[in-house]
Amino acid sequence: MDTEATDLPPVAFSGSRLNWQDLPRHVRSRIAALAGAQVSSETSATSGFTPGFAAVLELGDGHEVFVKAVSAEQNPQAPDLARREIVVAGALPPEVPAPRLLWSHDDGTWVILGFDAVHGQSPEQPWRPADLDRVLVALADLAVARPLTPNGLLPVTDTMADDFRGWRRIACAPDGPRTHSAARFGERGVWVMAHLDQLADWESGWAVAAAGTALVHGDLRADNVMLDTDATWLVDWPLASLGAPWLDLAFMLPSVEMQGGGDADALFWAHPVAAGVEPHALRSVLAALAGHFTLASAQPAPIGVPNLRRFQQAQAVVALDWLRRLPA
The missing domain is CATH 3.90.1200.10 (Aminoglycoside phosphotransferase (APH), C-terminal lobe)
Incomplete structure (x- = not known):
């Protein structure tokens, strides 16, 4: 890449996100069990580099949860990063504006995290x-x-x-x-x-x-x-x-x-x-x-x-x- 060129800044997105139907059936079943209700719709995250599944799920009981689900098939480092995020979530004080971790699951292959669903958008580019x-x-x-x-x-x-x-x-x-x-x-x-x-x-x-x-x-x-x-x-x-x-x-x-x-x-x-x-x-x-x-x-x-x-x-x-x- 010619960094002297005046092209636009690169986009911060992996471009390789999974959709709900891409997840193995047992992973979808586990997510529904952890969430306590069946999934009725998804809104995929459109930024960030981590491959795998990342989406706000609307549940049949009217609640929402933001779910990440990763395995080494998407990226060898992704499961360990997800495991690390579980550890970090337990260290965040309530005054830090981070979504609360509700539950997690690790079967040795898939690591799944469920967070409070927060709404909003990433800052517009260029920055306002x-x-x-x-x-x-x-x-x-x-x-x-x-x-x-x-x-x-x-x-x-x-x-x-x-x-x-x-x-x-x-x-x-x-x-x-x-x-x-x-x-x-x-x-x-x-x-x-x-x-x-x-x-x-x-x-x-x-x-x-x-x-x-x-x-x-x-x-x-x-x-x-x-x-x-x-x-x-x-x-x-x-x-x-x-x-x-x-x-x-x-x-x-x-x-x-x-x-x-x-x-x-x-x-x-x-x-x-x-x-x-x-x-x-x-x-x-x-x-x-x-x-x-x-x-x-x-x-x-x-x-x-x-x-x-x-x-x-x-x-x-x-x-x-x-x-x-x-x-x-």
């Missing part, structure tokens, strides 16, 4: 200022939330330790693959090659910068937000961890700028959670994030998620541009 303001307020509230105890959440320094070594891995790669990877980014790739050792050095400090005890969603983007008339819902929590309270803002802003929401650096420093953040800490985390997106976007597409790599590369472009704008 009023929508972005609502999400930024929700991030300020999330930054002061603390998970319930005891819980099974891990420090972000553990959950992202392998992902946040991108520049160091690229620096150790043979010249051919390294040059080919840089070429995907045009002029930005030239800058990366000239500053690779510095990027790896910045990245190496991310764990110290990111450590903390705040609840971190870890994967916030427009497609993981739902805006109702009077509520802002943060959804899809399998990557949640413990870390610095400003991480979700920093992690989300490359996608916000990519989708027309404004300058990521200006938005970061204007937000309340940025108070007291050292510029070198932001640089380290941003370098790690940019390295992760850069390296991940060069990998083959995961099974059932064909659009993910293009989305990651688009975020890498914005993260690199933000990194280059930071004061020396």
Whole structure:
């Protein structure tokens, strides 16, 4: 992909969702039993990358439930992510605007989760200022939330330790693959090659910068937000961890700028959670994030998620541009 082209931002959707009738009969029967009523209709989710089944189900008793159902056939990692989301759901305090997990089932092949059905839509693209303001307020509230105890959440320094070594891995790669990877980014790739050792050095400090005890969603983007008339819902929590309270803002802003929401650096420093953040800490985390997106976007597409790599590369472009704008 030519990242210098002025094409539209990639769509955050896997394109491989299952419908109700695609589910095996025993899975449909289990869902109906867990929900306590027969399913009369479905409204499929139209955003997000996780393959499998994701839909609001209307039940014969008039109630609704949002159901996810995944197996390794759709994607080898999907069941473990669903299992992780079950653990995270038990750690979310009531003040966090996340749909409540009602029930779950894991037969070793299919993992099924049933949530309160919440309504609304993902923010329009490009971002409208009023929508972005609502999400930024929700991030300020999330930054002061603390998970319930005891819980099974891990420090972000553990959950992202392998992902946040991108520049160091690229620096150790043979010249051919390294040059080919840089070429995907045009002029930005030239800058990366000239500053690779510095990027790896910045990245190496991310764990110290990111450590903390705040609840971190870890994967916030427009497609993981739902805006109702009077509520802002943060959804899809399998990557949640413990870390610095400003991480979700920093992690989300490359996608916000990519989708027309404004300058990521200006938005970061204007937000309340940025108070007291050292510029070198932001640089380290941003370098790690940019390295992760850069390296991940060069990998083959995961099974059932064909659009993910293009989305990651688009975020890498914005993260690199933000990194280059930071004061020396």
